[in-house]
Amino acid sequence: xxxxHVLLGMELPELxxxxxxxxxxxxxxxxxxxxxxxxxxxxxxxxLPKALRETLRETCIDLPMNIxxxxxxxKDDTVKFLFSCIDGNMIEGVLMHYHYGYSLCISTQVxxxxxxxxCASTLNGCVRSLTSAEMLSxxxxxxxxxxxxxxxxxxxxxxxxxxxxxxxHTVDFLRxxxxxxxxxxxxRNISVSTCGLVPQMNxxxxxxxxxxxxxxxxxxxxxxxxxxxxxxxxxxxxxxMTAVRAYVQxxxxxxxxxxALIDQLNSRPxxxxxxxxxxxxxxxxxxxxxxxxxxxxxxxPATPQAVQQFLKTLEERHVSATVRREMGSDIGGACGQxxxxxxxxxxxx
Ligand code: SAH
Numbered sequence: 404x405x406x407x408h409v410l411l412g413m414e415l416p417e418l419x420x421x422x423x424x425x426x427x428x429x430x431x432x433x434x435x436x437x438x439x440x441x442x443x444x445x446x447x448x449x450x451l452p453k454a455l456r457e458t459l460r461e462t463c464i465d466l467p468m469n470i471x472x473x474x475x476x477x478k479d480d481t482v483k484f485l486f487s488c489i490d491g492n493m494i495e496g497v498l499m500h501y502h503y504g505y506s507l508c509i510s511t512q513v514x515x516x517x518x519x520x521x522c523a524s525t526l527n528g529c530v531r532s533l534t535s536a537e538m539l540s541x542x543x544x545x546x547x548x549x550x551x552x553x554x555x556x557x558x559x560x561x562x563x564x565x566x567x568x569x570x571x572h573t574v575d576f577l578r579x580x581x582x583x584x585x586x587x588x589x590x591r592n593i594s595v596s597t598c599g600l601v602p603q604m605n606x607x608x609x610x611x612x613x614x615x616x617x618x619x620x621x622x623x624x625x626x627x628x629x630x631x632x633x634x635x636x637x638x639x640x641x642x643x644m645t646a647v648r649a650y651v652q653x654x655x656x657x658x659x660x661x662x663a664l665i666d667q668l669n670s671r672p673x674x675x676x677x678x679x680x681x682x683x684x685x686x687x688x689x690x691x692x693x694x695x696x697x698x699x700x701x702x703x704p705a706t707p708q709a710v711q712q713f714l715k716t717l718e719e720r721h722v723s724a725t726v727r728r729e730m731g732s733d734i735g736g737a738c739g740q741x742x743x744x745x746x747x748x749x750x751x752x
Contacts, residue, residue, distance in 0.1 A: 409464045411439050411543075412536035412579060425458060435459075440585055442466060442543030464489065468540035473548060482548070486541060488513070492530055495562055496541045498548070498555070505549065506557035509541040511573055512564025517598050519619075520631040521663060523697045524563035532569035535576040542580060542588075557592040561617070566595050567603035577612055590614045596661065601638045601646045608653040616650060617659040617690070618643070622669050623677035630668070631702075644681065651686050658685075663692045664713060670705035675716035682722060689717060689724035 408421060419432040431451065438448045444466065445451075445459045459465075471487040480500035487493055494510040515522070516529035546554045558580065560566045566573040577593065580586050596617040597604065607616070620643075622628035628635035638646075647658055660682060664670040682689065691714060694704040705713070710726055717724040 407462060407464045409467045409534075409536050410435065410459075411464075411466050412534070412539055412575075415584075421463075425455070425462070427455060431455070436584075439465060440543070442540070442547040466540045466543060467534065467536050468544065470544050470548060484541075484545065484548075486510075486544065488533075488537060494533065494537075494541075496545065497562070498545050501557075504556040505545070505553050506559060507542060507545045507555045508559045508561050509538055510562030510564050511538060511560055511566040511569050515564050516568070517565050518633040519598065519621075521621075521665065521694055521697065521700055521702050523699065526699055529564070529568075532572060533564070535572045535579060538572065538576040539579055539586075542586060555586075556588065558588060559594045559596065559617075561594070561596045565598055565600065567597045567600040567607065570603050570606065574607075574610060574612070577614060594659070598632060598634045599638055599643045599646075600634070601642050604646045604650055608650045613654065613656060615656060615659060616654075617661050618647060619663075620660045620678075621663050621665075623674050623681055627669050627674070631665070640681070647687075648685070656686075658687050660687055660689045661692060662689055663694045664705035664710050665694045666703040666705050666709070668702070670709045670713055672712060672716055675713045676720070679717055679720035679722050683720060687723070689722055690727050691724060692727045 410418065410421075413421070415432055415436060418436060419429045422431045422435070423429060434450055435448065445456050445463075448456055448459075451459075467489050468486050471485045471493060474483040474485070476482065482498040484496040484498065485493055486496060492513045494513055496510060497508040499506045499508070510533065512532045513530035514527050515525040518525050542555050542558065549555075560573065573595065577590065577595075580588050580593070581590050590613045594615040594617050595607075596619060598619045604616070619632070620628075621631060622635075622640075625635055625639050628640060650656075651658055662669075662678065678689070691710060693707070693710050694702060696702075696704060714724055714726055
């Protein structure tokens with residue numbers, strides 16, 4: 404990482420101290436802060452003297468990330484971003500347009516070490532975790548990209564990485580993106596997705612953050628889950644469900660179970676029945692996702708008929724469930740697909 408100070412994400416007193424060191428009046432800190440919250444780079448901070456803009460450019464970093472490339476979908480309003488970090492690492496984000504506004508899917512790590520068998524993000528392991536400023540940057544850059552068209556109102560932490568494996572920065576990001584003098588995005592509009600790191604889920608329950616917790620379940624029992632999610636060897640389903648129940652109890656928030664439907668493996672009627680008895684009666688919603696096919700993986704999506712049958716079986720058992728609409732499939736919508744294509748040279752201009 405660069406030696407320069409990254410200003411985005413700094414608290415106001417810290418920023419004031421830094422600007423005082425540069426011989427500036429304290430009120431400049433507020434000005435810089437206001438620009439940074441809009442994702443504006445130093446050279447465009449028009450109410451700062453030119454010389455100060457120059458000094459800041461030489462000694463500090465405004466946003467620790469840039470949009471390397473934006474890939475608009477030809478099928479819908481979805482845009483996939485390839486963001487570049489200062490150290491040259493690349494991560495992905497996806498901007499989706501819903502009837503309620505713009506939602507951004509952000510990454511929390513460069514790669515992932517969880518090793519799920521269906522996921523592209525984890526194929527090269529985890530390079531490093533992102534800082535909270537890097538997570539904020541993704542939102543600010545998407546807002547800049549949208550300009551007059553609108554702004555990000557919802558965020559999902561479902562890009563590459565395991566948010567709870569980067570716990571402190573994730574929680575810091577959540578507080579900062581919600582700050583009144585920051586982007587002020589409601590925590591109720593933010594979903595954090597985890598493969599099920601039980602100790603961190605217990606910790607998160609105590610933070611007083613009314614986010615929506617999504618749990619990537621993907622199997623109704625340990626036998627199947629272990630075949631596709633190595634984390635199931637560390638935290639079996641009964642421990643996971645105990646943590647989920649405690650989370651609901653503590654926060655009063657409904658949780659979401661993510662369930663990717665894979666041909667034969669976890670999508671048969673008996674699996675739906677088993678899932679219904681596992682989560683039945685809980686304050687939860689099941690999000691069914693037809694598996695996104697990843698070239699490097701041999702797993703196939705369940706057929707549309709199997710998906711509908713699965714949904715029906717859950718509904719008959721009074722489990723709240725929906726099938727997630729597929730968006731941006733032509734631009735490598737599934738986690739980690741775009742970054743991989745770029746790493747292998749396929750998507751470069
Ligand atoms: N590490 C976190 C968040 C990132 S993945 C987690 O595991 O929840 C976001 C969601 O996409 C998870 O539910 C993940 O299991 C799912 N996912 C990953 N690859 C997928 C694929 N090929 N098809 C469908 N869903 C996938």
